[in-house]
Amino acid sequence: MPSIGLTAGRCIAVHIPPKKEIMMNPIYHRVQFMESAAQIDTAPKDQGIEIAFAGRSNAGKSSAINALTRQKSLARASKTPGRTQLLNFFQIDEKRRFVDLPGYGYAKVPLAVKAQWHKMMQRYLNERKSLAGIVLVMDIRHPLTEFDWQMIEWCENSDVRLLILLTKADKLKYGAARNTLLSVQRELQQMTVSVSVQLFSAVKKTGIDEIHAVLDDWLEFAAD
Ligand SMILES: Nc1nc2c(ncn2[C@@H]2O[C@H](COP(=O)(O)OP(=O)(O)OP(=O)(O)O)[C@@H](O)[C@H]2O)c(=O)[nH]1
Numbered sequence: 001m002p003s004i005g006l007t008a009g010r011c012i013a014v015h016i017p018p019k020k021e022i023m024m025n026p027i028y029h030r031v032q033f034m035e036s037a038a039q040i041d042t043a044p045k046d047q048g049i050e051i052a053f054a055g056r057s058n059a060g061k062s063s064a065i066n067a068l069t070r071q072k073s074l075a076r077a078s079k080t081p082g083r084t085q086l087l088n089f090f091q092i093d094e095k096r097r098f099v100d101l102p103g104y105g106y107a108k109v110p111l112a113v114k115a116q117w118h119k120m121m122q123r124y125l126n127e128r129k130s131l132a133g134i135v136l137v138m139d140i141r142h143p144l145t146e147f148d149w150q151m152i153e154w155c156e157n158s159d160v161r162l163l164i165l166l167t168k169a170d171k172l173k174y175g176a177a178r179n180t181l182l183s184v185q186r187e188l189q190q191m192t193v194s195v196s197v198q199l200f201s202a203v204k205k206t207g208i209d210e211i212h213a214v215l216d217d218w219l220e221f222a223a224d
């Protein structure tokens, strides 16, 4: 229906075209928490397809899962870094899962906990056969940390696909966010890494449709 615009006492009919909305695959909204595991021996059966959210502590992994599933508190987001210390599994359907991995790089975590984290992550990455893709979440203000590079390198040397999210994009002005995106892409190209990088904001819901398209592909929904 046309809306009415008023200018200097005159009445003008203005036609505003409806905003083009991409329908989200409703399956994401039905994702449910499955279980937490301290190590992969107690994780759900290693079958089907799993996508893991990795990244520095406090980067915004849990918030990304909540935004992508349009659920407020599916994964526990927290202002306290290092909150997620377990592998948290979420069921998409009987053969597909998301995993919220514990964050790395939180300085205040005791050395023994860091060592345990390393061992657990190494085993998860090397042994988990159903792991099909990693969504590497980076705070746009602190991209490409040393550990991010280790994850990128690990994905390059394995069959696991990789998508990089530059999250908290709402913390920067649009131009600054675009510049960071370009410089991260440039840096990856210089290291001959070919990977998609996406601006994201769990607050403003930026980038959701593009990420769903990647997840749909990785989760092989078209094959059902
Ligand atoms: N402004 C803004 N804040 C965000 C965004 N995503 C996450 N945050 C905030 O950043 C903090 C950390 O978010 P989490 O999602 O808990 O981060 P995490 O990576 O899961 O952290 P750990 O579980 O500790 O490794 C919280 O206070 C969130 O509200 C975003 O896109 N924009």
Ligand SMILES: [Mg+2]
Residues within 6 Å of the ligand: 061, 062, 063, 076, 077, 078, 083, 084, 100
């Ligand atoms: Mg978390």
